[in-house]
Amino acid sequence: MANKQNNRNRNNNENMTVEEAGRKGGEATSRNHDRDFYEEIGRKGGEATSKNHGHEFYQEIGRKGGEATAENHGEEFYEEIGRKGGEATSEKHDDDFYEEIGRKGGEARSKQRSNNSNGNQNRRNNNNN
Incomplete structure (x- = not known):
């Protein structure tokens, strides 16, 4: 056999x-081929894949990848990559960057709260009618 x-x-x-x-x-x-060859076929493959698959496809493979990573790594792994990412980001940006993202985050949160309170007010008004 x-x-x-x-x-x-x-x-x-x-x-x-x-x-x-x-x-x-x-x-x-x-x-027979150099790095540029592989970068080019990788780029073309990525473009073809993005044309053939929608948003849901990427969400699904991202979810599966995240689950597989979580199964293979413990809490220390995530602490370490978070620390490294934070250090790399802080090395690349100055105080103005952090002030700007803080301002944008505050504005977005304020709008979200405003929208939520308007939605709650509308629900109260609809329930009273």
Whole structure:
């Protein structure tokens, strides 16, 4: 039985498995092309994928990736990447940046509260009618 399966996986011309042929092809391609080649095919592949898939596709793969990451890493992992991200951000930005994002965040929160209170007022008015 194993012999039949092995024969099915062999390339008839070279007498090697499909896996071996793929590995050899990948090695030959990597010798013949530089980083720019791989960046270009990656960019083209990304563009094609974005044309063929909607917002839900990316939400789903993001959710699955997040779940897989959470299963493989503990609390320390997230603390460490959060610390590194915070340090990298603080090295790139000055006080003006933080003042600006603080102002924008405060304005957005104020609008959100205003909209919520208007919605509550409208619900109260509708319930009284």
